[in-house]
Amino acid sequence: MFILENIINFFNSILWGKNILVILLIFSGMFFTFKTNFVQLRFLKHMIELLTTKSKGNDENLSPFQAFCISTATRVGAGNLAGVVSAISIGGAGAIFWMWVVAFLGAATAFVETTLALIFREKDKDGQFFGGPCFFLKNGLNKKSWGIAFVITGIICWAGVLQVVSNSVTESFNVAFNISPITISVLLTLLAGIVIFGKTDKTAKVLDKIVPIMAILYLSIVFFIILKNFTLLPNVFSQIFSEAFGIRQGVGGTIGAVIMQGVKRGLFSNEAGTGSAPCAAASADVSHPVQQGLIQSLGVFVDTFVICTATALVVLLTKSSILEGLNGMELLQKSFNYHLGSIFGEIFVAVILFLFCFSTLLGICFYGKVNIKFLTEKESGQIAFKIFALSMIFIGGIQQNLFMWNLADFGLALMTIINLSGVFPLSKIAFESLKDYEKIKESVKVF
Template identity: 60%
Template structure:
C-alpha cells in the first residue's frame, strides 16, 4: 500500500502540481479551436437550434437531448459549487474571467472527443449504441490495450469521485439541518441503489428531467439575487476583468496564480478533454456525429458560463466577512446574506440534487466503459456495489488516499484521451467539413435531415 501510495503521489505531482495536465488541456483546446476554425463560436446559434430539435423515442439508443443531459449532469455537480468557492477564495474575482476563457477553448476539445466517440462507436447484443474513448482508441488507432487502460483509469476516477460527492452532501446537510452524516448517507445510498440497479434507460429518462429542473431552479434564485443587486453588476464585471488582467496583481506577483486557478477550475469543472462525456454521447441516436459534438460543446458553456458564473456572482455580491469562511460554508453564508436563512437550506438541497445527478451520470459512463471490457452483467453489478460502498465510506468520513486515487484516475484517463483525439484529429476535421457541406445544401434545398 505504501509503494502504491508513493506511485500515485509521484504521478499526481507531475500531472497536477507541475500543471502538466493543465497545459496539455490548454494545448488540445487551442489545437482543435484552430483546426475547426473555432466551430464552438461559428456554429453557436446552430447549437441552440439542435437542443430544440424533435427528440422522439429512439429504437437504437437514447435521444441526443438525453445524452446532453447525462453529460451535463456529471458536469453540473458539486464542483460547480465547491470548485467555484475554492477559485474565488484563492484566486479572487479575476479567476472567473479565466474560467470563461477556458470554457471557450475547452469546448473545442469536447466537440472533438464526442465526434470521434460517435464515429467509432459499436452496438451491444440488444442493439444499443455504446462507445467512448476506449472504442476510438481501439478502432481508430488499433490500440486496444490503450482503451483498456483508459477504462481502468476512468473506473478508478469515478469510484473515487463518489466518495467526494457523498462527503460534500453529508457535510452540507449537517450545517443546514443538523442531520447526522450517517442518516444522509443512507438516504443517498438507497436512492442511488433504486435507480442504478434498474435499467440504463431509467437513468437517462430521470436525468433528462432532473438536470433542466435543478439548473433552472438554481439559476432562477441567482437571477433574483442579480436583479436585486443590479446596480452593483457593472462594478462587479469591472472588478472581474481588472483583476484578471490587472496591473496590481501583476506587480504583486499573483497574476499568474489568478490565471492558473481560473484555468484549472474551468477545465476540471466542465470535464472537457477528460473523455468522460463522450461515453454518454456515443449512446445518442443521431444522424450525424457533429450534431452531438456541438451539443456537448454547448454543455461546456452551460456548465461554466451559466452555473459556475452564477455561483461566483452570488459570493462576490455578498457583503460578508469572508476571512474565516471556507468550502460550502462560504457559499451558504453568501446565500444567507442575499435571501435569508432559507438560503442555507436551499444550497444544501441543490447540492444534493447536483450530486445525485452526478452519481447517475457517472453510472451511465461506467456502464458503457465496462461494456468495452465485457457485456457480462456480473462486472456491471460489481461496479454498482463498489459505488454504494464508496458513497457510504465518503458520507461518514474523508479518505484522503481515495481522493488522491481519484485525481490519479482522472489525470491518467485525460492524458490517454488527449493523445487519442489529437492523433485522430483529421477524422474530426473531415467529419465537420462533411456536416457543414451538407448543412449548406440543406439550407438551399429546405431539407431537415443531415446524413453521413
C-alpha cells in the same frame, strides 16, 4: 496504504503541480479551436437549435437531449459550487475570467472528442450504441490495450469522485438539518440503487427530469439575487476583468497564480478533454456524428458561462467583510445566507447541492456502464460495477477521506492523457466529418 498515497501524491505533484495537464489541455483547446475554424462560435446558434429540436430516442438508445443531460449532470456538480468558490478564494475575482477562457477553448476539444466517439462507436446485440475513448482507441488506432487502460484509470477517478461528491451532500445536510451523515448516506445509496438497478437502467430518464429542474431552480434564485443587487453588477464585472490581468492584493499571488486557479478549476468543471462526456454522448441516436459533437460543445458553455458564472456572482455580490477568512463551501454558504437569510440560505444550499451531486453520481454510474461494456458483455460485469459504485457512495457519505480527492485527481490526469493520445492522431477524421456536415447543411439551404 501509506506507500500508495505517497506514490499518487508524487505523480499528482508532477501532473497537476507542475501544470503539465493544464498546459496540455489549453494547447489542445487552442489547436482544435483553430483547426475547426472556431466551431464553437460559428455553430453556437445551431447548437441550441439541435438541443431544442424534438429528437428521436428509443428504448435502446438515448435522445441527444438525454445524452446532453447525462454529461451535464456530471459537469454540473460540486465543482460548480465548491470549485468556483475555491478559485475565487485563492485567485480572486480574476480567476473567473480565465475560467471563461478555458471553457471557450475547451468547447472545441469537447466537439472533437465527442464526434470521434460517435464515429467509432459500436452497437450491441440489442441495438444499443456504446462508445467513448476506449472504443475509438480500439477501432480507430487498433490500441485495445490503451482502451483497457482508459477504463481502469476511469474507475480509479470515479471511485474518488463518488466518495467526494457523496460526502459533500452528507456534510451539507448535517449543517442545514442536523441529520447524521450515515442517514443521508444510506438514503443516497438507496436512491442511486433504485435508479441503476432493475430490469432497465433508468438513469437517462431520471436525469432528463432532474437536470432541467435543478438548473431552473438554481438560476432562478441567483437571478433574484442579481436583480436585488443589480446596481453592483458593473463593479463586479470591473473587478473580474481588472483582477484577471493584475495582482490580487492580500493573497500574495501573482498574475500567474490567478490564471492557473481559473484554468485549473475551469478544467475540473467542464471536463473537456478528459474523455468522460463522450461516454454518454456516443449513445445518442443522431443522424450525423457532428450533431452530438456540437451539443456536447454547448454543454461546456452551459457549465461554465451559465452555472459557474452564476455561482461566482453570488459570492462577488456579497460584502467582502462577511467572507473574510472563509473558503470552500463555508464561504458559499455564508454568501447565500447573506442574500437569502441564514435559515433559507442553508436549506437552499443543502437542497441544490443534493440535486447537483445526486445527478453527478448517476452520470458517473452511466459512464461506468459504458466502459465495463468495453471490457465484457457479461451482465455480471455490470452488476459488479454497480455494487462497487454504491459502495463508494455509502463509504464516502459516512466519512471524509482527503485521499479520495488525490485519487480522483490522479485518475482524471491519466484519463486525460490516454484520451488525448487517441484524439490527436484521429482528429483529422473529426475535421473531415465537420466539413461533410457543413456541405450537408449548405445543400439543405439551397433546396
